[in-house]
Amino acid sequence: MEYRILGTTGEKISEVGLGAWQFSESWGMLDYENAKKIISSAMVNGVNFIDTAIAYGWGKSEEFIGKSLKELGARDNFxxxxxxPGEFLAxxxxxxxxxGSLRRLQTDHIDLMQIHWPPVWNNIPTCEYMRALEKLVSMGLIDYIGVSNFPPILLDEANSCLSREEIVSEQVRYNLIEREAEKEIIPYTLEAGMNLIAWSPLAKGALSGKYNLENLPKFTDVRAGEPTFIPQNFKEILPVIEKLKEIASKYSKTPAQVALNWLLTSYDNVIVIPGAKSPEQVAENSGASGWSLSFEDWVALDSLSKKVTIHRSLKAI
Ligand SMILES: NC(=O)c1ccc[n+]([C@@H]2O[C@H](COP(=O)([O-])OP(=O)(O)OC[C@H]3O[C@@H](n4cnc5c(N)ncnc54)[C@H](OP(=O)(O)O)[C@@H]3O)[C@@H](O)[C@H]2O)c1
Incomplete structure (x- = not known):
């Protein structure tokens, strides 16, 4: 496992983290013992960064993490x-x-507290919640401040509210077939010395190579209605999946590992946080680190992925 530095903090975080939204009804992975095995597998494979949220199972994901880390004696490993959530920002x-998070996570400090999304429904001024976070840092309850799903203009405003701390990371959707973050957000984070934490780095499993048009499941989880899996869109990404498979066999890797490695090779401030439903998936995903695609293979995927258009409005048609 290779490590990158979190913003300007000097903290080393694994370039492949663990996304823990899976421990929730949304993804249907509610078996605590399996969650503990997933976290244990992350530790064994050098992963030292777990991403969760209050909204993931409304506390369930945090509870599973807190209990697992306690039982594994592994709090200091992560x-x-x-x-x-954007609703709780007064x-x-x-x-x-x-x-509440500290209680469920069974810890006395949260390493990185992020605003999940801007307060779109409640009209809370940006400086109100950013200064509240700064207060939490001075109280020793959180170590660092991050945001998620913030456009650059709001990042600017949020940063201007802070007098002692700075925003160390921005977490957004970013994967080989959904690359909008490259337009404005990644350049902003590079300029600001922040990390870009890529959510859904496997496009919710679409880039793992295990789904095709013939066996596209009728998902009953959070993927039901996900634009990527609507057949008209999925057809668009098939050439990328085929190329991932071809490159994977050349490097003795898997398509998921190649898809994650492509993101890590693209920008050196990117951290990927694939979600996993089994210890085997964690082990596989951590194998995306420690090697690099050749320039030629990186370009081949880059060119094919640029031809993909995901039509989100199809949902409404
Ligand atoms: N900040 C935000 O707004 C936001 C939004 C979304 C997600 N996130 C974070 O990002 C994390 C990751 O995003 P995500 O869960 O949406 O999508 P993802 O990581 O792109 O995909 C995860 C899914 O892909 C499949 N998978 C994972 N590894 C695999 C492997 N090696 N081989 C085959 N299939 C594999 C699994 O589902 P199946 O096995 O069922 O296919 C897994 O549930 C989340 O856990 C969460 O922490 C943040």
Missing amino acids: MIATKI EHDVILATL
Whole structure:
């Protein structure tokens, strides 16, 4: 496993982290013992960064992580990143939400506290929640501040509210077939010395190579209705999947490992946080680190993926 530095903090985080949204009804992985094995596999494979959120099973994911780390005696092996939903951003809610996360995670500090999405429904001023986070840092309850799904203009505003801390990371959707982050957000994070934490780095499993048009499941989980898996869209990404398979066999890797490696090779501030439903998937995903695609293979995937258009409006048609 290779490690990158979290923002300007000097902290080393594994370039492949573990996404823990899977421990929730949304993904249907509610078996605690399996969650503990997943976390244990992450530790054995050098992963030291777990991403969760209050919204993942409304506390379930945090509870599973807290209990697992306690039973494994592994709290110090991981940096825990959690998130406060955009609905809980009034100052009093930020404080209360953090205390709830600390309790469920069974820890006295959260390494990275992120705003999950901007407060689109409640009209909370940006400086109210950013300063509340800064207060939590000075109280020693959180170590670092991050945001998620913030456009650059709001990142600017959020940063301008802070006087002692800085935003160390931005977490957004980023994978080989959904590359909008490259337009504005990645350049912003590079300029600001922040990490770009890529969510859905496997396009929710679409880039693992195990799905095709003939066996496209009728998902009953969070993927039901996901635009990527609508056949008209999925057809678009088949050439990318075929190329991932071809490159994977050349390097004795898997398509998922190649898809993740492509992101890591693209920008040196990127951290990927694939979600996993089994210890085997964690082990496989961690094997995306420690090697690099050749320039030629990187370009081949780059060119094919640029031809993909995911039509999100198909959902409504
Ligand atoms: N900040 C945000 O707004 C936001 C939004 C979404 C996600 N996230 C974070 O990002 C993490 C990852 O995103 P995600 O879960 O949406 O999508 P993802 O990581 O792209 O895909 C995860 C799914 O892919 C499949 N998979 C994983 N590894 C595999 C492997 N090696 N081989 C084959 N299949 C594999 C598994 O599902 P199957 O086996 O069932 O196919 C797994 O549930 C989440 O856990 C969460 O922490 C954040």
